[in-house]
Amino acid sequence: EAQVTQNPRYLITVTGKKLTVTCSQNMNHEYMSWYRQDPGLGLRQIYYSMNVEVTDKGDVPEGYKVSRKEKRNFPLILESPSPNQTSLYFCASSYDYQVYNEQFFGPGTRLTVL
Amino acid sequence: AQKITQTQPGMFVQEKEAVTLDCTYDTSDQSYGLFWYKQPSSGEMIFLIYQGSYDEQNATEGRYSLNFQKARKSANLVISASQLGDSAMYFCAMREGLDSSYKLIFGSGTRLLVRP
Numbered sequence: 001e002a003q004v005t006q007n008p009r010y011l012i013t014v015t016g017k018k019l020t021v022t023c024s025q026n027m028n029h030e031y032m033s034w035y036r037q038d039p040g041l042g043l044r045q046i047y048y049s050m051n052v053e054v055t056d057k058g059d060v061p062e063g064y065k066v067s068r069k070e071k072r073n074f075p076l077i078l079e080s081p082s083p084n085q086t087s088l089y090f091c092a093s094s095y096d097y098q099v100y101n102e103q104f105f106g107p108g109t110r111l112t113v114l
Numbered sequence: 115a116q117k118i119t120q121t122q123p124g125m126f127v128q129e130k131e132a133v134t135l136d137c138t139y140d141t142s143d144q145s146y147g148l149f150w151y152k153q154p155s156s157g158e159m160i161f162l163i164y165q166g167s168y169d170e171q172n173a174t175e176g177r178y179s180l181n182f183q184k185a186r187k188s189a190n191l192v193i194s195a196s197q198l199g200d201s202a203m204y205f206c207a208m209r210e211g212l213d214s215s216y217k218l219i220f221g222s223g224t225r226l227l228v229r230p
Contacts, residue, residue, distance in 0.1 A: 033217060043205075045217040058215055090159060097216040099147040099209040100166045105159035 002027045006091050006106035013081060014114050021076045021109050023091030030096045032074040033058070033103065034066065036087040043090070049074055050097055081113040117141065118206055118221035126227050127196045134181070135191040135224045137206030143167075147209040148189040149218065150180065154202040162204075165189055196228045 004025045013019055025032065033048040035058075045058030049068040063085055065077040074093075078085060088110050092103040119138045127133040139148065150162040163175045165182045173180040181190040193200055203225050207218040 031216065035218075042222055043218070043220045045215065048215055048217060050216075056215060058217060088157065092159075092218075099143075099145055099211060099216065100164070101147070101209075102149055102161045102164050103209075103218055104161060105151075108157045108159070110157070 002104075004091055004093055004104050004106035006089075006109050008109060009107060010110050012112045012114065015082055016080050019078050019081060019111075021078075021089060021091075021111070023074045023076065023106060024072050025074075025091075025093040025104070026072065027093065027095075027104070028071065029093035029104075030071070031101075031103075032068065032091065032093045034064070034074070034076050035090045035092060036060065037090065037108075038087050046076070046089075081111075083113050085111065086113050087111060116221075117219045118208055120206055120221035120224050122224045123222070124225045124227070126229055127193075127200075128229050129198060130195055132192060132194045133196055133226065135193070135204050135206075135226065137189045137191065137221060139187050139189060139206075139208050141187075141208065141210055143210050145211065148180070148182070149207045149209065150178070150189075150191045151205045151207060151220075152200075152202045153205065153223070159205075163191070193226075198228050198230060201226060201228045 034046040035043045047066040049055045091106040094101040094103045146167045148165045152160045165173045179192045203223045206221040
């Protein structure tokens, strides 16, 4: 089944404790992206990747890191999480960067930072 | 200025009736994509339908159709024969080019409740 998977689905952590949210897609997609969804602010892009080893900042990259060592994986790293990073996080992928290609979303990771 | 505007925060529809969810967009790009996503209470984002800026015909996908009026910059979603399972948040989104990092730009959403 073609899908985007994320782990963990739910995470409660404390300020400053490094964490990684994994994202993997099995559709051989080139473009991958991370979004966060917050009430009143909608979905905002954190980072994106056009292909392996090609990543760039989105609208709200502060406090996050990413890497794209393999085509299928695009982990999101929070080196020192803070409470303002409490959010619902989505990983998404599309065949490539063309504007006509839909982005497929993972199931979401609900993160709470205490 | 908002790039994607959804003016209906919430809507009700009777089961089996049709409903239209409004979406207007703002872009100076000639090439762009318009998308609708459904987010049920469980939280996942489900792709429903898309319309390309150069497509002359309105997109359809099962019970979903997109009423695309390019000159008015509107891309309304029409759901025919509503079902109880259609109750969810619906987001209109646009995908532009390099200047927008090819991301999806989302509207604020419309919460649809289907009454039995």
